[in-house]
Amino acid sequence: MRRPFVAGNWKMHGTRAENADLIEALLLGVPAQPTAEIAVCPPFVYLWEAARQLKASSVSLGAQSVCAESIGAFTGEVSAAMLKDVGCRYVIVGHSERRALYKEDDALVARKFLAAQSQGLTPILCVGESLDERERGQTMQVVSRQLTAVLDLAGIKAMQDAVVAYEPVWAIGTGKNATPAQAQEVHAHIRAEVAARDGKIAAALRILYGGSVKAGNAREIFSMQDVDGGLIGGASLKVDEFLKICAAAQAH
Ligand code: PEP
Numbered sequence: 001m002r003r004p005f006v007a008g009n010w011k012m013h014g015t016r017a018e019n020a021d022l023i024e025a026l027l028l029g030v031p032a033q034p035t036a037e038i039a040v041c042p043p044f045v046y047l048w049e050a051a052r053q054l055k056a057s058s059v060s061l062g063a064q065s066v067c068a069e070s071i072g073a074f075t076g077e078v079s080a081a082m083l084k085d086v087g088c089r090y091v092i093v094g095h096s097e098r099r100a101l102y103k104e105d106d107a108l109v110a111r112k113f114l115a116a117q118s119q120g121l122t123p124i125l126c127v128g129e130s131l132d133e134r135e136r137g138q139t140m141q142v143v144s145r146q147l148t149a150v151l152d153l154a155g156i157k158a159m160q161d162a163v164v165a166y167e168p169v170w171a172i173g174t175g176k177n178a179t180p181a182q183a184q185e186v187h188a189h190i191r192a193e194v195a196a197r198d199g200k201i202a203a204a205l206r207i208l209y210g211g212s213v214k215a216g217n218a219r220e221i222f223s224m225q226d227v228d229g230g231l232i233g234g235a236s237l238k239v240d241e242f243l244k245i246c247a248a249a250q251a252h
Pocket of ligand 1: 009167171172173174175210211212213231232233234235
């Protein structure tokens with residue numbers, strides 16, 4: 001049985017005061033022992049404060065990226081050990097904005113995945129095709145390539161402590177979500193790719209959908225067989241909306 005999971009990716013938003021309000025409201029609305037696991041991923045500089053506020057709550061903390069190197073002269077970077085030190089449990093790797101804007105390729109994403117796990121963090125590995133790739137019929141090929149880069153470097157056992165997020169690039173921040181059937185098709189493909197290496201690990205792997213999830217479409221998307229929750233961008237900044245999405249995952 002896979003425990004549903006909803007993670008909020010706050011991206012580069014918020015102030016100390018806004019974050020404190022958001023977390024306070026979130027903690028008021030989250031059940032003491034939610035069936036779905038809930039996490040928030042604030043920007044690096046706010047992680048420590050968020051960790052203190054989330055302490056003793058059921059909400060986990062995640063970061064939005066991590067350096068592939070462990071220590072040293074890497075100006076501006078943040079290591080997995082540092083994220084662990086401030087209380088993170090999760091870290092997003094391979095988000096399409098990092099891939100597109102900061103030229104993170106499959107090999108680098110795989111190294112980040114390993115760096116995260118080396119410090120006991122659970123990576124949330126994002127994969128997904130662009131609109132152009134979907135229109136050319138390359139969706140499965142792209143997703144397989146992104147996944148294989150990680151599986152080849154980290155090995156199948158690494159997927160025992162990882163989460164995959166299918167995030168079609170054309171659905172991120174556009175208001176245009178994948179249909180439940182489109183999401184299910186790719187999620188089933190991801191699970192099959194993992195199952196080809198280890199069926200048991202594939203059956204237990206949580207695969208989230210991300211891309212314009214809102215309170216209004218979450219329930220339908222999360223009801224699909226291979227969708228185990230969501231990675232939520234814009235809607236995670238609106239507490240009412242986010243709580244409704246979390247509730248939709250609880251009901252799954
Ligand atoms: C994301 O960036 O991970 C995301 C899913 O964004 P949004 O929900 O805003 O589409």
